[in-house]
Amino acid sequence: MSTNKGKDIVEGSSSRSISSDQQQQQNPPPLSRYESQKRRDWNTFGQYLRNQRPPVALAQCSSNHVLDFLRYLDQFGKTKVHLNGCVFFGQPEPPGPCTCPLKQAWGSLDALIGRLRAAYEENGGLPETNPFASGAIRIYLREVRDLQAKARGIPYKKKKKKRNPMKANDDSSTSTFPIQ
Structure with missing residues (x-):
C-alpha cells in the first residue's frame, strides 16, 4: 500500500482534480484569423x-x-503595377505579359497598417505616439492607391453611404400606400 495516497488526495495532486479554470489556462482558446495575422x-x-x-x-x-x-x-x-511607359498602362485587363514590377496591393497595405496600428497600442504604445497612425502613412497609402488605380485604368471612387429611403421622406402624410 502506498503511504502517499491520502496525501495526494488532500494536496490535490491527482490529475483528475484540475478545475476548468486551470484547463483554460493550460489550453487558451485559439486566436481568430485576424488576431493571428495581427500577431504575425x-x-x-x-x-x-x-x-x-x-x-x-x-x-x-x-x-x-x-x-x-x-x-x-x-x-x-504579387500585384502587377504598370509603369507610365508601359503599353498596358491604364488597361484593367492587359492582353499580354510585360516587365512591370510586382508590388504589394494597396488594400493589403491598408489592412496591414490597420493591424499594426492596433497591435502597437495593445503592446503598450500610446495612441498619441503611434507611428502607424501618422499623417505621412495616410499620404503614402493614398498615393499608392491612386497610382495603382491609374495603372489599372480603374479610378478609385470613395463609396457613398446608402441613404435609407424611409428616412428621406420624413413627412408621413405623403405615404404612397393606400389607407384602408
Missing part, C-alpha cells in the same frame, strides 16, 4: 526593426521606419 505582422515588423543597422528600438520607431518597412514589403508583392 507585429512580429515581422519587430524583426524588421531588429535587423536595421543599427537596430531600432520600438520606442524610437517613427513613421519613417514604417514607410521604409512598407517599401521593403513591395519586393514580396
Whole structure:
C-alpha cells in the first residue's frame, strides 16, 4: 500500500482534480484569423526593426521606419503595377505579359497598417505616439492607391453611404400606400 495516497488526495495532486479554470489556462482558446495575422505582422515588423543597422528600438520607431518597412514589403508583392511607359498602362485587363514590377496591393497595405496600428497600442504604445497612425502613412497609402488605380485604368471612387429611403421622406402624410 502506498503511504502517499491520502496525501495526494488532500494536496490535490491527482490529475483528475484540475478545475476548468486551470484547463483554460493550460489550453487558451485559439486566436481568430485576424488576431493571428495581427500577431504575425507585429512580429515581422519587430524583426524588421531588429535587423536595421543599427537596430531600432520600438520606442524610437517613427513613421519613417514604417514607410521604409512598407517599401521593403513591395519586393514580396504579387500585384502587377504598370509603369507610365508601359503599353498596358491604364488597361484593367492587359492582353499580354510585360516587365512591370510586382508590388504589394494597396488594400493589403491598408489592412496591414490597420493591424499594426492596433497591435502597437495593445503592446503598450500610446495612441498619441503611434507611428502607424501618422499623417505621412495616410499620404503614402493614398498615393499608392491612386497610382495603382491609374495603372489599372480603374479610378478609385470613395463609396457613398446608402441613404435609407424611409428616412428621406420624413413627412408621413405623403405615404404612397393606400389607407384602408
